Amino acid sequence: MFVLSGYEYFLGFLLICGLVPVLALGASQILRPKRSGVERRTTYESGMEPIGAAWIQFNIRYYMFSLVFVIFDVETVFLYPWAVAFSKLGLLAFIEALIFIAILVVGLVYAWRKGALEWS
Amino acid sequence: MNIADGVQVVSFAVLALMMLGAALGVVLLNNIVYSAFLLGLVFISISGLYILLNAGFVAAAQVLIYVGAVNVLILFGIMLVNKRQPFAPVRSAWLSKVATAVVCLGIFALLGTMVLATPWQLSTEAIAGDGALVKIGLHFFSDFLLPFELASVLLLMALIGAIVLARREYLPDELEEETVLTLPERPRELTSSGSRSNP
Amino acid sequence: MQLLMQLQYFLLLAAALFCIGIYGLVTSRNAIRVLMSIELLLNAVNLNLMAFSNFLDPAEVRGQVFTVFVITIAAAEAAVGLAIVLSIYRNRDTVDMEQFNLLKW
Numbered sequence: 001m002f003v004l005s006g007y008e009y010f011l012g013f014l015l016i017c018g019l020v021p022v023l024a025l026g027a028s029q030i031l032r033p034k035r036s037g038v039e040r041r042t043t044y045e046s047g048m049e050p051i052g053a054a055w056i057q058f059n060i061r062y063y064m065f066s067l068v069f070v071i072f073d074v075e076t077v078f079l080y081p082w083a084v085a086f087s088k089l090g091l092l093a094f095i096e097a098l099i100f101i102a103i104l105v106v107g108l109v110y111a112w113r114k115g116a117l118e119w120s
Numbered sequence: 121m122n123i124a125d126g127v128q129v130v131s132f133a134v135l136a137l138m139m140l141g142a143a144l145g146v147v148l149l150n151n152i153v154y155s156a157f158l159l160g161l162v163f164i165s166i167s168g169l170y171i172l173l174n175a176g177f178v179a180a181a182q183v184l185i186y187v188g189a190v191n192v193l194i195l196f197g198i199m200l201v202n203k204r205q206p207f208a209p210v211r212s213a214w215l216s217k218v219a220t221a222v223v224c225l226g227i228f229a230l231l232g233t234m235v236l237a238t239p240w241q242l243s244t245e246a247i248a249g250d251g252a253l254v255k256i257g258l259h260f261f262s263d264f265l266l267p268f269e270l271a272s273v274l275l276l277m278a279l280i281g282a283i284v285l286a287r288r289e290y291l292p293d294e295l296e297e298e299t300v301l302t303l304p305e306r307p308r309e310l311t312s313s314g315s316r317s318n319p
Numbered sequence: 320m321q322l323l324m325q326l327q328y329f330l331l332l333a334a335a336l337f338c339i340g341i342y343g344l345v346t347s348r349n350a351i352r353v354l355m356s357i358e359l360l361l362n363a364v365n366l367n368l369m370a371f372s373n374f375l376d377p378a379e380v381r382g383q384v385f386t387v388f389v390i391t392i393a394a395a396e397a398a399v400g401l402a403i404v405l406s407i408y409r410n411r412d413t414v415d416m417e418q419f420n421l422l423k424w
Binding site for chain 2: 330337347348349352386
C-alpha cells in the first residue's frame with residue numbers, strides 16, 4: 001500500500017523531464033543538415049582545438065576532495081532526522097549529537113592539517 | 121484494480137527492468153566508464169523502489185550518498201587508474217565464467233524458492249509513511265544510539281585511513297608545487313619568498 | 320493472486336540483484352569493477368531491508384534505520400576500498416585482479 005502524498009506530481013514532473021531531452025534531440029535530428037566529416041567528429045571545446053583525449057588521468061586531489069565530501073555527506077544524512085525530531089528529543093540527544101559532530105570534526109581537522117583540503 | 125495501483129505496478133515494472141538491465145551492464149560491459157554510469161542508474165532505480173516502499177527519506181539519502189558521492193568517488197577512482205590496457209588472457213576464462221553463472225543462477229533459484237515458500241506474516245499496522253523521518257530520528261537517539269555514535273567513529277576511521285592510503289604520491293607533489301609558488305604574480309610574495317630562497 | 324505490490328516481488332528483485340553482484344564480484348578482472356559489484360550486493364541487501372520494513376514492520380521503521388547504517392558502511396567501504404586500489408595501482412602499476420597474487424602460493 002502506498003501512503004506517501006505528493007508523489008503523483010513527482011511522477012508527472014519526471015515524465016515531462018524525460019520528454020524534454022528526447023524532444024530536443026529528436027527535433028534537432030530532424031531539422032539539422034546531414035553532413036559528415038573529420039571536423040565534425042572532433043570534441044567540441046568552446047571553439048578551441050582539443051588537446052589530447054577526453055579520458056586522461058586525473059589529479060589525485062580530486063579524489064581527496066570527493067573523499068572528504070563523501071564522509072560529510074553521510075554525516076548530513078545522520079543529522080537530518082535529528083534536526084526534524086529535535087523538538088521531541090531532549091537535551092541529552094543534543095549532547096549526543098554534539099559528540100557525533102565532535103568526532104567527525106577531528107577527522108576534518110586531520111584532513112585540513114594533512115593538506116587534503118588545499119588545492120595548492 | 122484502480123488507477124493508483126496500476127500506476128504503481130507499472131512504475132515497479134519499469135524500475136525493476138531498468139535496475140536489472142543496468143546491473144547486468146555494470147558487470148558485463150567491457151568499458152568500465154560505462155559501467156560506472158550504469159551503476160548510477162542502478163542506484164537511481166533503487167531510490168525509486170524505496171519511494172514505492174513508502175520511504176521518502178531513505179530514497180533521498182540513497183540519491184544523496186550513492187549517486188551524489190559514492191558514484192562520483194568511483195568515477196574519480198576510475199579516472200585515476202585509467203590505463204586502458206587489455207588484461208593478459210587467462211587460461212579457460214570462459215569456463216570460470218560459465219561455472220560462476222551456473223552457481224549464481226543456483227543461488228537465485230534457492231533464494232527464489234525460499235522467498236516463495238516462506239509464509240510471511242504481513243503486518244497490518246498503520247504504515248508510518250511521512251512520519252518515518254521522525255521515527256528514524258527517535259530511533260537514532262534511543263535504541264540505536266550506540267550504532268549512531270559508532271557510525272561517526274567508523275566515518276572518522278574511513279576518512280583518516282583513506283587519506284593516509286591515498287596521500288603518498290600527493291606529498292612530494294605538494295612540496296614540488298611549493299617551490300613553484302615562490303614565483304607568483306603577486307609582487308609582495310615574490311620579494312618575501314625571494315629573500316628567503318637566497319642563500 | 321492479485322497483481323498488487325507484494326513483498327515477494329521486492330525480495331525476488333533483490334535476490335536477482337544479489338546474484339548479478341556475485342557474478343560480477345567473482346568474474347571481474349578490474350579491481351574497481353569488483354568494488355562496484357560489492358556496491359550492488361549492499362544495495363540488494365538494502366532493498367531487502369526496506370521491503371521488510373514496509374511489509375513486516377511498518378509502524379516502527381527499523382528496517383529504514385538499518386538501511387541508513389548500511390549506506391554509511393557502504394560509503395566508508397567505497398572510500399577505503401578505492402584508496403587501497405589506488406595504492407595497489409601505484410605499487411603494481413595495474414588494476415588486474417589476477418596480478419594481485421603476492422599472498423597466493
